[in-house]
Amino acid sequence: MPFQNRIVQPGPKQKTVIDTNGNVLTPPQEWVFLKAGDGPLTRSVKSRCITWQVQVKKGKRTISKGIWAEKGHVEAAKQELERKRSTPEYERQRAAQLKRKERKHAEYVEDFYQATLDFLAFHPAHRQTAERLAKSVTDLATPIGSGTVARTTRIPIHKRVEAAVIAWLRHQTTGYDQMHIIRKKGSRREVRRMLAQKSQLMLSRYRTGETLDNPCPLQQALETEHRLSRLKEEKKKQQD
CATH class of the missing domain: 3.30.70 (Alpha-Beta Plaits)
Incomplete structure (x- = not known):
């Protein structure tokens, strides 16, 4: 009933x-x-x-x-x-609430960026690369409504950061998006685990200050992203 x-x-x-x-x-x-x-x-x-x-x-x-x-x-x-x-009082409360949310979000973005730098822990020789990668991961992971792991509160921020960095590296520095993965239970998880190990190995080389192969997949990904960002900015200026 x-x-x-x-x-x-x-x-x-x-x-x-x-x-x-x-x-x-x-x-x-x-x-x-x-x-x-x-x-x-x-x-x-x-x-x-x-x-x-x-x-x-x-x-x-x-x-x-x-x-x-x-x-x-x-x-x-x-x-x-x-x-x-429709009342003025509601509009004032709503405006104040939006400001609080914006301030809270800005603080979270800053905290996430710093936590990402801490997780990367690159050697001083690779500090600029660490900053570029941390900003890229933060920009992608933290927008409200993005649905990424960075928006969850179920795990500590250092776990969110690690997951976000590994996901960024998987999509930007490997052929994961073009891979043909067989339809078998656990296959995709196994591929991700394998790629995560490769990403962790690359990160460890940046942490120890090694001289990386030229071109390095990470450097290539950051440069590609930079070029695409500039093209978008130029296109937007032309439209305005």
Whole structure:
């Protein structure tokens, strides 16, 4: 019966769901689906009425796709929030909140960059390379909504940094993106492990201050990225 809160999964057909017992259910006719994305609106609806929360598993994560709820309660919650969000006080609070988020993000980017430098620990002879690599990894990994390992809070920052650096090296200094990997359980993980070992070996040579082969894959990747960045800047200037 619909008159209880449920955690469900998307069903086999449109406007159907699957409950925790594996039963296929159809929400009542007067219900509508509210997509995830507006936290205050979702919380307001859930405080007003019975809801079915649609979730999906993605790896180890559980992702909310939205909720099914009675249309009247959804509309009432939307109207209430619209009135609240149209007030000057809300605009001031919102602006202050955005500033706090921007400041917090800027601090995190700085911390991540420094943690990346600490992880690289290159010999002073390769300090400039370390700085360029740390900036490149940080720029790629830290944007909000990027979905990278740097945005998770489930592991310590030094683990995030290591994963981000190895991922950058895998995509930029190896042929991983063009590899044909057989469809067999564990094959991709094994390839990544092998490439990670090669990347760690290259990093260790920079840490000990060795003279690297010319051209070095890392240097080539950084130079390619620099050229592409300049081309983008020039193209943007021309468009402006």
